[in-house]
Amino acid sequence: MLVFSAMMSFLFVRGLDEQLVLGSSAQVWVTKSDDSVSGAQIARAIAAFSVDHKVAVARELPDVKHPDSRRHLYLASGDPNSDAASWVNDGYPAFSSHITTDVHPITEIGRRDPRGFYYVFGSPEAADALVAELADLGLGSSVQHPLAYSELAQYFAGDELLWSFWVIALAAVTMTGASVLLNAKAYGVLRLQGKSLMDLLARDLKQLAVFWSLTAGAVAAAVLVLLGLYNGLAWLGLFALVAVCLAGLLILSVLVAHAAALALTFKVEVLRALKGELPARAAFVSTYLVRIPAVLLALGFAMDVTLASQHVTARQDNQEAYAKAGNAVTIRLNGSWGGDSKPVVKQVGSWLRQADAAGEIIVAGRHDLQNLSSSARLPQGEILIVNETFLANQPVSDPKGQRYSPVPHNARAAEPHSVRLIIPESLASHASDIRATISDVFGKLDPDIRKRLKIETLQAKSGQQVFGYNSGDRSPNAAYSPDDDRSLLREPVLVVVPNGSNILTNDAYTTFATQDGIVFPDPGDVLTPLAENKYGLQAYVAAVNPVGQNAALMLREAVSSFRLLLFNLIASVAVLLITGVGVCIIHSRKHAQAVFAQHISGWRFTATHRLILAVEGILAAFLAWWVPAQVWRQNQDLAELTSQGIPAPFPPAQITALDLTAIAVLVTVEFGAVLLALGAFHRRIVKEGAVGA
Known part of the structure; x- marks a missing residue:
């Protein structure tokens, strides 16, 4: 508890320092x-x-x-x-x-x-x-x-650190209760000597005080050394306050658990307690009150770990694409303009249009294909709104394998209101619907431009992946989670717009910029006008964001999240193991004589322990079928919505082989641990009974 409190305090204060x-x-x-x-x-x-x-x-x-x-x-x-x-x-x-x-x-x-x-x-x-x-x-x-308590509580209410705290608290309570119940014989002897419940609790706490003092000193010394090496003991008071609060809550929880478990031992008569017998009914209920939440937590963390591992793998695989982007940067706009976005749109949009006309930027804006039209039922996918410079940097091939090339500027000048719509072969059957709604991609177009808009429909070779210069986390799309890395888009629909054309409005340029969809291959093309304060850019552009560095940062955050989730999973599985063994201990001590009698009478192992096996079998079935059942229900709801022509509000749920493997391992651990422990106690009862006979 002390080590965890120090670790959690470190992560908490470090996160605060990075945000504020x-x-x-x-x-x-x-x-x-x-x-x-x-x-x-x-x-x-x-x-x-x-x-x-x-x-x-x-x-x-x-x-x-x-x-x-x-x-x-x-x-x-x-x-x-x-x-x-x-x-x-x-x-x-x-x-x-x-x-x-x-x-x-x-x-x-x-x-x-x-x-x-x-x-x-x-x-x-x-x-x-x-x-x-x-x-x-x-x-x-x-x-x-x-930094007020109410604000911090709201900010971290759904944070993974909070889940870690609850898991550790559950583990600490479980281990404390188990340790007390395992000493039932010793408590029986002390009760025979006339000790009361409060006498025994005071005795235990007195014995623990020496150990806790030594441990607290050792942990404090280690923390001071490590913090001294890490940051020179910066903000030690804040760190200590958070650590003491966390440790205090955990200590309070285990004190309550210790007293409750000790009170349970007093439910058994002294003579029966001397044999190590436990109050079976109350102990069973208490154990399963911990075990069932542990099952739910372990299942949830197992699914989160598999998903987080996929996110980490995807981001690692995409690092090569970002490395090829070189020193390219995106811009970060000042977010302190309140609700008045007109000056930002006017100034930034005009500047970006001129930069686009000069060939200084790559446009890579995104739209959700499925939600593009409320009337046409389009499949799940994404639309990339790009400029000619994008095609010069990213290969896109036609069905014959020939790469689409950017149209020269002089040729585009003759037809400034013409765009190329490149649709993958796999979406050829939807080409007419996509073409009919493509003008909506550009937002509030000038009526004259909308009327003169010409769309040239082309095909792209199936199976292509196109680099989008960002992970898509800033682009709203109901079909994907914000944690998904969509840096490489599989078979996107491309809308190629002439560089600097009025087809893209100032608002569109600014919106794409907020979504990391405006890329400057040469950082000097943005840093120079920013330093010279052209268009008053210093009021609107807060910083430039290196594309590769941003991807590396998101990978680091994904790895940190995976590690924390894995820690939570291990802790929750530990609780499962402890409570599983505890159930077997309670059962074997309560029914030792009956187990021996049934064994020599020829009863099978499964018949002798049918109650425990039935309950654990129900838990195992719950673990095995809960996630598939939830996925089926969610997809049924989604199918019902789409059948009514309502756009999907969330992506279809899927179960991967990794998810099924994690569920199978969890079921094996949950049921297998109880089966092994029950078998070990069964053999011990039979052996001791035979020796006594």
């Missing part, structure tokens, strides 16, 4: 500006505010070239003795090694758009005063408290 700046009391999010004051004026106003209120205020900005691994804090501190004030000279005390935080005086922020996040270090009430101060400067903002 630690140590703040509040966060102010600026989303509106009337542009009445300059960035330098805002910086001076914040510096004066920090002095007046004796607090530190920091503006967070991502690094332009490495937004996922580096960030910048522009700090103003009105209290020279505060911890935050020392960061300018000593650096930010980073807990995580995955992200670097550079701290600068706020005067170095330059001419940056004021929209974004500001952290307040000091009195939480100062955040409200800062909002009022910014309002006087023409800025609209709101206060948030991301």
Whole structure:
């Protein structure tokens, strides 16, 4: 419990540090500006505010070239003795090694758009005063408290770390209860000596106190050494607080379990307790109250582990495609413009159109084929909206194996409203339906452009995979999970649009950019205009995101998720094993004489232990059929919806060979462990009975 609490605290605080700046009391999010004051004026106003209120205020900005691994804090501190004030000279005390935080005086922020996040270090009430101060400067903002307990609880409510905590708590309670019940004979002797329940509980806790003290000291020393090597003991107080809270909850749970199990032993008369007999009915109920949730958890984690392993494998296989993309980057837009997206669409869309016309970008936007039309029943798949530069970089072949080449710019200039629709041979029967709805892909087209739109329908060779430059996690598609890696699209429908054509609206360019569907093969084509602030890009473009680096980061996150799920699975299986053996112990101690009598009378093993085998058989059947039954039911619901012409709200469920293997292994472990333990106790009862006779 102590080791796990330290591990979980480490992962929790590391995740916080990668998402937020630690140590703040509040966060102010600026989303509106009337542009009445300059960035330098805002910086001076914040510096004066920090002095007046004796607090530190920091503006967070991502690094332009490495937004996922580096960030910048522009700090103003009105209290020279505060911890935050020392960061300018000593650096930010980073807990995580995955992200670097550079701290600068706020005067170095330059001419940056004021929209974004500001952290307040000091009195939480100062955040409200800062909002009022910014309002006087023409800025609209709101206060948030991301490090508040309520916010953290909501943020991590569905996190895998929380599931890990419940699994470990279940395992700790199970092991504690089993250890007490296994000492039933010793407790019987002590009861014979006149010890009460509270006397025995106090005795146990006194014995455990020495062991716990030594263990706590050893774990604390090891943690201090490891944290010292990892991050120089940064944020040790926060880490210790989280670890102590987690350990406290686990300790409380095992204390309750210890007392409850000890109380169970008092349900048996002293003389029977001296033989190690347990209160069978109450013990059985208690054991299965733990065993059944463990079965559900193990089954859920087994399915999650198989799915996570597939995600990891897919991302590993696609790394080669990303390596070929070289230094290509996508852009990350500033998300602090609130609901007013018109300036972003106008400025960014116009810039991207010019970059497209100059051949500087690759367009790789996505749409869901099945949901493209509400009237035509199209199959599951994806549409790639690409430009001619995409075809120059990614091979797409016709049925004869000839590669489609980009149309020269001068030829396209003659027909600016003509697009090529490339449909795989496998979808040839749907070609007319796809062609009829293809204009809807472009959104709100100008009526004149829609009227003059010409579509040339072509075919692509079946079985092709096309690299989409991103995993598709930012592109909404009901047929896929956000965790699926769709970097290589199998047999997509391609809509090839002339470079810089008005067929793609400014809104379409901007939307594709938010989905990592606008790629700059040469980072200089975006970094140069960004540095020169052309089109006012510094207000709209927060950073560039290297395509390969982003894929590597997502692979790292997938591997971390897989490891945590695997840990949860192992822990839940351990609970299954412990409770399985516990059931056998309770049964054998309660019915030892009956088992021996039935054995010498010629009863079969299955007849003697029919109750346990029947219950475990039901659990095994549940494990074997629950997932297939749920998949069948979900697909039946999906079929009913699609038969009514309603687009699928979720992807069809599938059971892979890996899923079936995991279920088979889990059933074998669940039933096999009980069978082996029951056989061992049966032989022991027969042997001891024969010797006694």
